[in-house]
Amino acid sequence: MSAIIDTKIYIKCTLNNTIINITNAEGDSLYSISAGHLQFKKSKRTSAYSAKICLQKALDKVKTFKPKYISVDLKGLSFARMAILKELKNINDLPIVLFTDSTPRPFNGCRKRKQRRI
Template identity: 40%
Template sequence: MGKKAVIKENVSETLKEQEKIETNIKKSGGAAQSKKLESSKFYIASSYNNTLITVTDDKGNVLAWSSAGNLGFKGPRKATPYAATSIVDGLLQKLKKFDLGKVSIFVKGVGGGREAAVRALINNNLNIQVIRDVTPIAHNGPRKKKARRV
């Protein structure tokens, strides 16, 4: 087997990357136009590689969305809890123009950003009514291996 390369990062590179992510969060804000919603839904899709959050109104129209890759995270950093909290912060920047009303949260997937995203939403004083796990679960699974004949 080949050797694994260990990447050493400088503090300056990490700071530059952090500034880049913060500017992407600031850029993601939209025009100021106030809109009152009766209810809104947050859909959190968390995989082993990325976290994606979509916000819709009660009819299903997308108000805003964001992902870790959209904010500038690359590679394995996209699936981290820190990336998930950054996604929530960026989305709430975009959604400042909306009064979200009653909030429902739907979580799908098994990634690392799943719990962090829910915690970040709870900490932002939203009027959360429901948190529901909608991760698909297989009922039967794949076909079994054929029986051995001896």
């Protein structure tokens, strides 16, 4: 049985904010939320608590769409990443069939500075 994914959840964790975007299979945005939308300001946006609340609001909205299969795409490195992973692990009432991590990684990067001689 191959699952046809009809809802995709994109989670982007930056050092300053957490942004969650819900799309349909074609990529049309259905709902978007961030920690800033939830009145978390300045350094409070970076906390794991704000990411957890943001994810809970997004998942409540996903339940109203009544999806058959869900794909989750996580991108970025921040403190909120582990809180989001823990929260996603405890979900039983949503049919999440695919979980991908598309965090960009440098292949070799820029040339290093030459070492200072003392």
